[in-house]
Structures are given as structure tokens and as C-alpha cells.
Amino acid sequence: MDFGPKSKVEEGAAVKLGGRFFVIAVSTGVFVCDGNEAMGISTQAPIYAELEGKRVGDAISFNGTEFVIEEVARQLRHRRSKAAPRHDARRPSRTCAECLGMSR
Numbered sequence: 001m002d003f004g005p006k007s008k009v010e011e012g013a014a015v016k017l018g019g020r021f022f023v024i025a026v027s028t029g030v031f032v033c034d035g036n037e038a039m040g041i042s043t044q045a046p047i048y049a050e051l052e053g054k055r056v057g058d059a060i061s062f063n064g065t066e067f068v069i070e071e072v073a074r075q076l077r078h079r080r081s082k083a084a085p086r087h088d089a090r091r092p093s094r095t096c097a098e099c100l101g102m103s104r
Helices: 046-051 094-099
Strands: 014-017 020-025 030-033 036-042 059-062 065-072
Antiparallel strands (some): 014 020
């Protein structure tokens, strides 16, 4: 899975919607990424059907609520622990995959 820079919502993108980041990869519970709460959603999630292909500023409607896509993140920085260094998601490491409950 490519976690590199994205300009639209697609697999591997981090999308800010309603003040919260969603990572399009696999479904996960809430996790903290560079101080921001995020949640993984899969391409099979109903909200992904609304988000797919959209760009910053585009609006979607989901469960009767309107949302505007605030950001499609160019990079993610994950912290595994206080001792783990930050890294750029444009160069995914094992830590990126572990953060989302995936293995490389």
C-alpha cells in the first residue's frame, strides 16, 4: 500500500473530515498519530464510497450529515513510543504498518 503524498482521497490517503483524520487502509480503532487522533477505514466502509476521488474543499453527505474535506494529508508522522523516531510516511516503514495493524 502506498502511503505517499496524495491529492485526492484514495487508498493510503489520510483525510481530515470533521476535525478528525481517517486513514484509508484497514479498519482500526482510534490511534494517535503525531498528536492527532486518527482512525483507519477500509475501502469497503460505506463512508469511503462517498469520499473516493474527492479533493480538499469537496463536500460529502453521510448519514444525513454534511462534511467538507478539510485536508488530504501529504505526510503522516507516527510515533510508536517516546523512544521511537518520527518518520515520513512518504517513506513507509514497518512502524506505519504496525500503527494501522498491518504488516509489510
